[in-house]
Amino acid sequence: xxxxxxxxxxxxxxxxxxxxxxxxxxxxxxxxxxxxxxxxxxxxxxxxxxxxxxxxxxxxxxxxxxxxxxxxxxxxxxxxxxxxxxxxxxxxxxxxxxxxxxxxxxxxxxxxxxxxxx
Numbered sequence: 001x002x003x004x005x006x007x008x009x010x011x012x013x014x015x016x017x018x019x020x021x022x023x024x025x026x027x028x029x030x031x032x033x034x035x036x037x038x039x040x041x042x043x044x045x046x047x048x049x050x051x052x053x054x055x056x057x058x059x060x061x062x063x064x065x066x067x068x069x070x071x072x073x074x075x076x077x078x079x080x081x082x083x084x085x086x087x088x089x090x091x092x093x094x095x096x097x098x099x100x101x102x103x104x105x106x107x108x109x110x111x112x113x114x115x116x117x118x
Contacts, residue, residue: 001043002098003102005041006099006101012034041064041065045065063097064094067090071091
């Protein structure tokens with residue numbers, strides 16, 4: 001799930017770049033992507049109850065929920081509070097946290113599998 005979430009974030013970054021530097025119609029896809037993969041965060045949280053992951057993985061997952069919520073807020077309340085200035089920074093933080101989660105979860109799952117096999 002973490003890998004799929006990360007790939008969705010990569011697609012989101014690419015579409016925003018295309019919208020800014022190539023064709024503004026890509027913005028619609030950028031918006032639709034977050035609506036599409038937002039549900040993955042629920043599955044990531046559910047995964048914490050299925051497998052006893054270390055505290056760092058749990059905190060990264062909860063952090064993704066918080067960052068994604070802040071992304072939503074900065075995207076929708078920009079006109080009222082001018083929070084849109086934080087949107088790119090939060091997006092970068094979301095991508096960095098997601099990539100770190102992938103690295104840690106991958107290490108946890110595959111090293112546990114290797115130690116059981118040996």
